[in-house]
Amino acid sequence: MNPGGEITHPRNLPYRPRRLRTTPVMRSHVRETRVHPSQLILPVFVREGARQPRPITSMPGVVQHSMESLKEAAQEAVELGLGGVMIFGVPTTLDATGSGILAQDGILNRALNEVRAEVGDDILVMADLCLDEFTDHGHCGVLDAQGRVDNDATLDLYAQAAVAQAQAGAHVLGPSGMMDGQVGVIRQALDEAGHTDVSVLAYSVKYASAFYGPFREAVDSTLTGDRKTYQMDPANRREALRELQLDLAEGADMVMVKPAMSYLDMVREVADLSPVPVSAYQISGEYSMIQAAAANGWIDRRAAVEESILSIRRAGADTVLTYFAADFARWWHQDN
Numbered sequence: 001m002n003p004g005g006e007i008t009h010p011r012n013l014p015y016r017p018r019r020l021r022t023t024p025v026m027r028s029h030v031r032e033t034r035v036h037p038s039q040l041i042l043p044v045f046v047r048e049g050a051r052q053p054r055p056i057t058s059m060p061g062v063v064q065h066s067m068e069s070l071k072e073a074a075q076e077a078v079e080l081g082l083g084g085v086m087i088f089g090v091p092t093t094l095d096a097t098g099s100g101i102l103a104q105d106g107i108l109n110r111a112l113n114e115v116r117a118e119v120g121d122d123i124l125v126m127a128d129l130c131l132d133e134f135t136d137h138g139h140c141g142v143l144d145a146q147g148r149v150d151n152d153a154t155l156d157l158y159a160q161a162a163v164a165q166a167q168a169g170a171h172v173l174g175p176s177g178m179m180d181g182q183v184g185v186i187r188q189a190l191d192e193a194g195h196t197d198v199s200v201l202a203y204s205v206k207y208a209s210a211f212y213g214p215f216r217e218a219v220d221s222t223l224t225g226d227r228k229t230y231q232m233d234p235a236n237r238r239e240a241l242r243e244l245q246l247d248l249a250e251g252a253d254m255v256m257v258k259p260a261m262s263y264l265d266m267v268r269e270v271a272d273l274s275p276v277p278v279s280a281y282q283i284s285g286e287y288s289m290i291q292a293a294a295a296n297g298w299i300d301r302r303a304a305v306e307e308s309i310l311s312i313r314r315a316g317a318d319t320v321l322t323y324f325a326a327d328f329a330r331w332w333h334q335d336n
Helices: 017-021 024-029 067-079 107-119 151-168 183-190 211-219 236-248 260-272 284-295 301-315 325-335
Strands: 042-048 063-065 084-090 122-129 172-175 200-204 254-258 278-282 319-322
Touching: 017 024, 042 063, 042 067, 063 067, 067 084, 067 107, 067 172, 067 254, 067 325, 084 107, 107 151, 107 301, 122 151, 151 183, 172 183, 183 200, 200 236, 200 260, 211 284, 236 254, 236 260, 254 260, 260 278, 260 301, 260 319, 278 301, 284 301, 301 319, 301 325, 319 325
Parallel strands: 042 084, 042 319, 084 122, 122 172, 172 200, 200 254, 254 278, 278 319
Antiparallel strands: none
Protein backbone atom coordinates (compact mmCIF):
# COMPACT_ATOMS: atom_id res chain seq x y z
CA MET A 1 0.00 0.00 0.00
CA ASN A 2 1.45 3.34 -1.01
CA PRO A 3 1.43 6.50 1.20
CA GLY A 4 -1.81 7.66 -0.44
CA GLY A 5 -3.61 4.55 0.74
CA GLU A 6 -3.92 2.88 -2.67
CA ILE A 7 -3.07 -0.81 -3.03
CA THR A 8 -0.09 -1.51 -5.23
CA HIS A 9 0.50 -4.81 -7.04
CA PRO A 10 4.04 -6.09 -7.47
CA ARG A 11 4.65 -6.83 -11.14
CA ASN A 12 8.05 -8.45 -10.93
CA LEU A 13 7.90 -10.98 -8.13
CA PRO A 14 11.07 -13.09 -8.11
CA TYR A 15 9.00 -16.25 -7.71
CA ARG A 16 5.44 -16.90 -8.82
CA PRO A 17 4.18 -20.34 -7.69
CA ARG A 18 1.42 -20.18 -10.30
CA ARG A 19 3.99 -20.55 -13.06
CA LEU A 20 4.24 -24.21 -12.05
CA ARG A 21 0.48 -24.73 -12.36
CA THR A 22 -0.13 -23.41 -15.84
CA THR A 23 -0.73 -26.68 -17.76
CA PRO A 24 -1.34 -30.35 -17.03
CA VAL A 25 2.15 -31.16 -18.29
CA MET A 26 3.72 -28.58 -15.97
CA ARG A 27 1.70 -29.79 -12.98
CA SER A 28 2.71 -33.39 -13.69
CA HIS A 29 6.34 -32.38 -14.11
CA VAL A 30 6.58 -30.87 -10.61
CA ARG A 31 4.25 -33.29 -8.81
CA GLU A 32 5.82 -34.32 -5.51
CA THR A 33 3.73 -37.39 -4.64
CA ARG A 34 2.61 -40.14 -6.97
CA VAL A 35 0.59 -43.30 -6.56
CA HIS A 36 1.37 -46.47 -8.50
CA PRO A 37 -0.81 -49.61 -8.42
CA SER A 38 2.13 -51.57 -6.95
CA GLN A 39 1.82 -49.41 -3.81
CA LEU A 40 -1.77 -50.56 -3.22
CA ILE A 41 -3.02 -53.64 -1.37
CA LEU A 42 -6.56 -54.95 -1.91
CA PRO A 43 -8.34 -56.34 1.18
CA VAL A 44 -10.65 -59.25 0.22
CA PHE A 45 -13.17 -61.38 2.09
CA VAL A 46 -13.87 -65.06 1.40
CA ARG A 47 -16.94 -66.79 2.84
CA GLU A 48 -16.94 -70.45 3.74
CA GLY A 49 -19.43 -72.42 1.65
CA ALA A 50 -20.28 -69.53 -0.67
CA ARG A 51 -21.03 -70.60 -4.24
CA GLN A 52 -21.07 -67.08 -5.61
CA PRO A 53 -20.02 -63.62 -4.38
CA ARG A 54 -22.31 -62.10 -1.76
CA PRO A 55 -22.63 -58.27 -1.78
CA ILE A 56 -21.87 -56.43 1.46
CA THR A 57 -24.70 -53.94 1.89
CA SER A 58 -22.76 -51.32 3.83
CA MET A 59 -19.79 -51.51 1.44
CA PRO A 60 -21.23 -51.07 -2.07
CA GLY A 61 -18.95 -52.72 -4.60
CA VAL A 62 -17.30 -55.07 -2.08
CA VAL A 63 -18.34 -58.72 -1.69
CA GLN A 64 -17.79 -61.80 0.39
CA HIS A 65 -16.13 -63.97 -2.24
CA SER A 66 -16.60 -67.59 -3.03
CA MET A 67 -13.33 -69.48 -3.38
CA GLU A 68 -13.54 -69.30 -7.17
CA SER A 69 -14.36 -65.59 -7.31
CA LEU A 70 -11.55 -64.93 -4.81
CA LYS A 71 -9.04 -66.58 -7.11
CA GLU A 72 -10.41 -64.56 -10.03
CA ALA A 73 -10.04 -61.35 -8.00
CA ALA A 74 -6.46 -62.29 -7.08
CA GLN A 75 -5.60 -62.97 -10.71
CA GLU A 76 -7.12 -59.63 -11.72
CA ALA A 77 -5.03 -57.95 -9.01
CA VAL A 78 -1.93 -59.46 -10.63
CA GLU A 79 -3.00 -58.19 -14.06
CA LEU A 80 -3.63 -54.72 -12.63
CA GLY A 81 -0.18 -54.64 -11.06
CA LEU A 82 -1.35 -54.34 -7.45
CA GLY A 83 1.16 -54.95 -4.70
CA GLY A 84 -0.82 -57.47 -2.69
CA VAL A 85 -4.12 -58.95 -1.56
CA MET A 86 -4.94 -59.13 2.16
CA ILE A 87 -7.28 -62.07 2.78
CA PHE A 88 -9.91 -62.18 5.54
CA GLY A 89 -11.82 -65.42 6.17
CA VAL A 90 -15.50 -65.61 7.06
CA PRO A 91 -16.13 -69.05 8.63
CA THR A 92 -19.50 -70.66 9.28
CA THR A 93 -18.46 -72.29 12.57
CA LEU A 94 -17.24 -70.23 15.52
CA ASP A 95 -16.02 -71.14 18.99
CA ALA A 96 -14.61 -69.52 22.11
CA THR A 97 -10.97 -69.88 21.07
CA GLY A 98 -11.28 -69.19 17.35
CA SER A 99 -9.83 -72.62 16.56
CA GLY A 100 -10.85 -72.32 12.91
CA ILE A 101 -7.88 -70.06 12.27
CA LEU A 102 -5.54 -73.01 12.94
CA ALA A 103 -7.21 -75.60 10.72
CA GLN A 104 -5.46 -76.21 7.41
CA ASP A 105 -8.87 -76.98 5.91
CA GLY A 106 -10.40 -73.86 7.49
CA ILE A 107 -11.62 -71.13 5.17
CA LEU A 108 -8.70 -68.74 5.61
CA ASN A 109 -5.91 -71.27 5.29
CA ARG A 110 -7.60 -72.95 2.33
CA ALA A 111 -7.98 -69.55 0.67
CA LEU A 112 -4.31 -68.75 1.26
CA ASN A 113 -3.30 -72.08 -0.21
CA GLU A 114 -5.50 -71.79 -3.30
CA VAL A 115 -4.68 -68.17 -4.01
CA ARG A 116 -0.95 -68.81 -3.64
CA ALA A 117 -1.27 -71.75 -6.04
CA GLU A 118 -3.11 -69.43 -8.44
CA VAL A 119 -0.73 -66.45 -8.39
CA GLY A 120 2.57 -67.86 -7.14
CA ASP A 121 4.98 -65.03 -6.41
CA ASP A 122 3.40 -62.60 -8.90
CA ILE A 123 1.71 -60.68 -6.07
CA LEU A 124 2.02 -60.70 -2.28
CA VAL A 125 -0.48 -63.05 -0.65
CA MET A 126 -1.17 -61.55 2.76
CA ALA A 127 -3.10 -63.03 5.69
CA ASP A 128 -5.06 -61.29 8.40
CA LEU A 129 -3.83 -62.88 11.61
CA CYS A 130 -6.55 -62.28 14.18
CA LEU A 131 -9.14 -64.33 16.03
CA ASP A 132 -12.12 -61.96 15.77
CA GLU A 133 -13.59 -63.58 12.64
CA PHE A 134 -13.31 -67.01 14.26
CA THR A 135 -14.52 -66.46 17.85
CA ASP A 136 -18.15 -66.73 18.92
CA HIS A 137 -17.73 -63.61 21.07
CA GLY A 138 -16.11 -61.53 18.31
CA HIS A 139 -13.04 -60.41 20.24
CA CYS A 140 -9.50 -60.56 18.89
CA GLY A 141 -8.35 -62.93 21.61
CA VAL A 142 -9.52 -65.61 24.03
CA LEU A 143 -11.37 -64.53 27.14
CA ASP A 144 -10.55 -65.21 30.78
CA ALA A 145 -13.02 -66.20 33.51
CA GLN A 146 -14.06 -62.56 33.93
CA GLY A 147 -14.79 -62.13 30.23
CA ARG A 148 -11.69 -60.03 29.54
CA VAL A 149 -9.28 -60.67 26.69
CA ASP A 150 -6.39 -62.77 28.01
CA ASN A 151 -3.34 -61.27 26.31
CA ASP A 152 -0.81 -64.04 27.00
CA ALA A 153 -3.16 -66.94 26.26
CA THR A 154 -4.00 -65.22 22.97
CA LEU A 155 -0.31 -64.98 22.06
CA ASP A 156 -0.02 -68.76 22.15
CA LEU A 157 -2.78 -69.03 19.55
CA TYR A 158 -1.26 -66.29 17.42
CA ALA A 159 2.02 -68.20 17.30
CA GLN A 160 0.22 -71.34 16.13
CA ALA A 161 -1.85 -69.38 13.61
CA ALA A 162 1.28 -67.75 12.18
CA VAL A 163 2.83 -71.12 11.42
CA ALA A 164 -0.42 -72.42 9.93
CA GLN A 165 -0.75 -69.39 7.66
CA ALA A 166 2.86 -69.62 6.57
CA GLN A 167 2.41 -73.30 5.76
CA ALA A 168 -0.70 -72.39 3.77
CA GLY A 169 1.38 -70.10 1.56
CA ALA A 170 1.15 -66.57 2.92
CA HIS A 171 4.04 -64.27 2.02
CA VAL A 172 3.07 -61.71 4.67
CA LEU A 173 1.20 -61.99 7.98
CA GLY A 174 -0.74 -59.06 9.37
CA PRO A 175 -1.36 -59.48 13.11
CA SER A 176 -4.19 -57.04 13.78
CA GLY A 177 -5.26 -57.91 17.32
CA MET A 178 -3.12 -55.34 19.17
CA MET A 179 -1.99 -57.84 21.79
CA ASP A 180 1.13 -56.82 23.70
CA GLY A 181 4.11 -58.82 22.47
CA GLN A 182 2.37 -60.28 19.42
CA VAL A 183 5.08 -59.42 16.88
CA GLY A 184 7.88 -61.02 18.90
CA VAL A 185 5.92 -64.22 19.52
CA ILE A 186 4.94 -64.53 15.86
CA ARG A 187 8.47 -63.86 14.62
CA GLN A 188 9.91 -66.47 16.97
CA ALA A 189 7.31 -69.07 15.95
CA LEU A 190 7.92 -68.47 12.25
CA ASP A 191 11.69 -68.70 12.59
CA GLU A 192 11.57 -71.85 14.71
CA ALA A 193 9.30 -73.49 12.12
CA GLY A 194 11.69 -72.58 9.32
CA HIS A 195 9.54 -69.83 7.80
CA THR A 196 12.26 -67.21 8.01
CA ASP A 197 11.24 -65.60 4.70
CA VAL A 198 7.67 -64.85 5.77
CA SER A 199 7.28 -61.17 6.63
CA VAL A 200 5.32 -59.56 9.46
CA LEU A 201 3.28 -56.44 8.73
CA ALA A 202 2.59 -55.21 12.25
CA TYR A 203 -0.64 -53.35 12.95
CA SER A 204 1.42 -51.11 15.22
CA VAL A 205 -0.91 -48.13 15.50
CA LYS A 206 -4.51 -49.34 15.40
CA TYR A 207 -7.13 -47.11 16.95
CA ALA A 208 -10.50 -48.06 18.44
CA SER A 209 -12.29 -46.21 15.67
CA ALA A 210 -15.96 -45.55 14.93
CA PHE A 211 -15.23 -46.18 11.25
CA TYR A 212 -14.97 -49.98 11.46
CA GLY A 213 -18.76 -50.44 11.30
CA PRO A 214 -19.09 -51.79 7.74
CA PHE A 215 -16.21 -54.22 8.32
CA ARG A 216 -18.28 -55.88 11.05
CA GLU A 217 -20.87 -56.75 8.42
CA ALA A 218 -18.16 -57.88 6.00
CA VAL A 219 -16.89 -60.55 8.41
CA ASP A 220 -20.27 -61.35 10.03
CA SER A 221 -18.91 -60.14 13.37
CA THR A 222 -20.61 -61.38 16.52
CA LEU A 223 -19.01 -58.68 18.69
CA THR A 224 -21.06 -56.94 21.35
CA GLY A 225 -19.45 -54.01 23.13
CA ASP A 226 -16.13 -52.66 21.89
CA ARG A 227 -12.39 -53.29 21.75
CA LYS A 228 -11.23 -50.26 23.66
CA THR A 229 -9.28 -52.32 26.20
CA TYR A 230 -6.74 -53.37 23.55
CA GLN A 231 -7.10 -51.02 20.58
CA MET A 232 -5.75 -47.51 21.00
CA ASP A 233 -7.61 -44.47 22.28
CA PRO A 234 -8.11 -42.04 19.34
CA ALA A 235 -6.95 -39.21 21.62
CA ASN A 236 -3.44 -40.60 22.05
CA ARG A 237 -0.32 -39.76 20.06
CA ARG A 238 2.66 -40.59 22.31
CA GLU A 239 1.21 -44.02 23.00
CA ALA A 240 1.22 -44.72 19.26
CA LEU A 241 4.91 -43.98 19.03
CA ARG A 242 5.60 -46.32 21.96
CA GLU A 243 3.65 -49.06 20.17
CA LEU A 244 5.73 -48.43 17.06
CA GLN A 245 9.02 -48.76 18.93
CA LEU A 246 7.90 -51.97 20.64
CA ASP A 247 6.95 -53.63 17.35
CA LEU A 248 10.20 -52.57 15.72
CA ALA A 249 12.17 -54.00 18.64
CA GLU A 250 10.26 -57.28 18.31
CA GLY A 251 11.19 -57.66 14.64
CA ALA A 252 8.41 -56.11 12.56
CA ASP A 253 9.34 -56.04 8.87
CA MET A 254 6.69 -53.40 8.08
CA VAL A 255 4.34 -51.35 10.23
CA MET A 256 0.83 -50.03 9.78
CA VAL A 257 -1.39 -47.15 10.87
CA LYS A 258 -5.12 -47.90 10.93
CA PRO A 259 -7.42 -46.09 10.12
CA ALA A 260 -5.72 -43.84 7.58
CA MET A 261 -7.81 -40.81 6.62
CA SER A 262 -8.70 -39.67 10.13
CA TYR A 263 -5.15 -40.32 11.34
CA LEU A 264 -2.97 -38.74 8.65
CA ASP A 265 -1.03 -36.95 11.38
CA MET A 266 -0.04 -40.33 12.81
CA VAL A 267 0.86 -41.67 9.38
CA ARG A 268 3.26 -38.72 9.07
CA GLU A 269 4.76 -39.21 12.51
CA VAL A 270 5.22 -42.94 12.09
CA ALA A 271 6.77 -42.43 8.64
CA ASP A 272 9.20 -39.89 10.06
CA LEU A 273 10.39 -42.34 12.73
CA SER A 274 10.13 -45.76 11.11
CA PRO A 275 13.23 -47.40 9.57
CA VAL A 276 10.95 -49.99 7.87
CA PRO A 277 8.18 -49.51 5.27
CA VAL A 278 4.94 -47.94 6.50
CA SER A 279 1.43 -48.97 5.45
CA ALA A 280 -1.87 -47.25 6.15
CA TYR A 281 -5.32 -48.84 5.91
CA GLN A 282 -8.17 -46.86 4.37
CA ILE A 283 -10.80 -48.75 6.30
CA SER A 284 -14.38 -49.77 5.59
CA GLY A 285 -16.09 -46.68 7.01
CA GLU A 286 -13.76 -44.38 5.09
CA TYR A 287 -14.52 -46.34 1.93
CA SER A 288 -18.28 -46.34 2.52
CA MET A 289 -18.46 -42.60 3.19
CA ILE A 290 -16.92 -41.87 -0.20
CA GLN A 291 -19.20 -44.39 -1.89
CA ALA A 292 -22.31 -42.94 -0.23
CA ALA A 293 -21.44 -39.33 -1.03
CA ALA A 294 -20.66 -40.23 -4.64
CA ALA A 295 -23.90 -42.22 -5.00
CA ASN A 296 -25.81 -39.12 -3.90
CA GLY A 297 -24.01 -36.94 -6.43
CA TRP A 298 -22.36 -34.85 -3.72
CA ILE A 299 -18.80 -35.58 -4.86
CA ASP A 300 -17.06 -36.86 -7.95
CA ARG A 301 -16.25 -40.49 -7.14
CA ARG A 302 -13.05 -40.92 -9.11
CA ALA A 303 -11.64 -37.57 -8.06
CA ALA A 304 -12.42 -38.24 -4.39
CA VAL A 305 -10.95 -41.75 -4.46
CA GLU A 306 -7.75 -40.61 -6.11
CA GLU A 307 -7.38 -37.61 -3.80
CA SER A 308 -7.97 -39.69 -0.68
CA ILE A 309 -5.33 -42.26 -1.62
CA LEU A 310 -2.92 -39.53 -2.69
CA SER A 311 -3.33 -37.83 0.69
CA ILE A 312 -2.40 -41.06 2.49
CA ARG A 313 0.70 -41.42 0.35
CA ARG A 314 1.58 -37.74 0.82
CA ALA A 315 1.33 -38.20 4.59
CA GLY A 316 4.11 -40.77 4.35
CA ALA A 317 2.60 -44.20 3.70
CA ASP A 318 4.73 -46.36 1.42
CA THR A 319 1.77 -48.64 0.74
CA VAL A 320 -1.99 -48.25 1.18
CA LEU A 321 -4.55 -50.93 1.93
CA THR A 322 -7.76 -49.80 0.26
CA TYR A 323 -10.95 -51.35 -1.10
CA PHE A 324 -10.54 -48.92 -4.01
CA ALA A 325 -7.25 -50.55 -5.10
CA ALA A 326 -8.61 -52.28 -8.22
CA ASP A 327 -10.63 -49.21 -9.29
CA PHE A 328 -7.60 -46.97 -8.88
CA ALA A 329 -5.40 -49.35 -10.87
CA ARG A 330 -7.92 -49.53 -13.73
CA TRP A 331 -7.99 -45.73 -13.97
CA TRP A 332 -4.20 -45.58 -13.77
CA HIS A 333 -3.84 -47.98 -16.69
CA GLN A 334 -6.41 -46.06 -18.73
CA ASP A 335 -4.36 -42.89 -18.27
CA ASN A 336 -0.96 -44.47 -18.77
